[in-house]
Amino acid sequence: MRTPFDILSDYERRSLAHAVQLPARELGQETWRGVGYRIGRQRLVSQFGEVVEIMPMPPVTPVPGAQPWLLGIGNLRGNLFPVVDLKLFLEGERTVLHEGQRVLVMRQQGGDVALTIDELYGQRSFGEEQAIDPEPLARGRYASFVERAFHSEGLDWAVFSLSRLARTPEFRQAAA
Template structure:
């Protein structure tokens, strides 16, 4: 039976082994440091990516209280940790067909100053990473309704990702005209 190490010596040994293992790891890729990343999501058949700084959090669709006298794309309000979160269905706002059921739908929460809203999307596809040479300032092929909120596209393989700016929606009069 071996004698147990004193806790301090155990920590020193653990630290030495971690440094040895760290030396075997590859050096960080400089291209990864220059890449741009954002939250990828889908609206109908359209793939979009939003800057990660524009999205406060991503939520599963909570129970919603409907509001009377509002447009059909306003789903209502939800209580999220004691705050009322108005929920807007972006797929319905842009008149897209929702390709999947409610299971994959998520909420992109946008918080900017006093504005706190949830934008319902068909699916969140996680963080997406793009190199600068995949970006084009042209929004060719983007649906005209969405194009006013897009600032270019990333082409990655055969998939085109529209750079969607949720904060631009906060300045759009149609988006805030919610009365039916």
């Protein structure tokens, strides 16, 4: 008489015999993955670990006395969080809000923050051979947040550090 353990062991042995192997990964070939989006004319990517959620623009309640780039307070499943016009913060130009507007939600000390973006491109992957000099993409206010860049399919992508943004004193002090 076979025990339940013997039956499960037999199932495992048979299933492993029919398992399809994943393609072997070449040693030394690292892939960087993140979320791609656009602010103004700048194509940016941020690490998956820095983006908590991507969601439609929530209704926003303005906050009197706040910086112009702080659009107000939004509500996500009962949690209140600031909604920031990232383009206004970085470039001094207001984001044109539209139907279907998306925001990236990032985590910072004290709670989540929603950042408006102009366009969402979704997942992007880059190999180390696609790395380029980030300096041409790290101009103006972007210089504080861009350390890496990649070139893929004819387009340059700056790696934008949301965690560095969250630690910036100016960003943390939204009172006017």
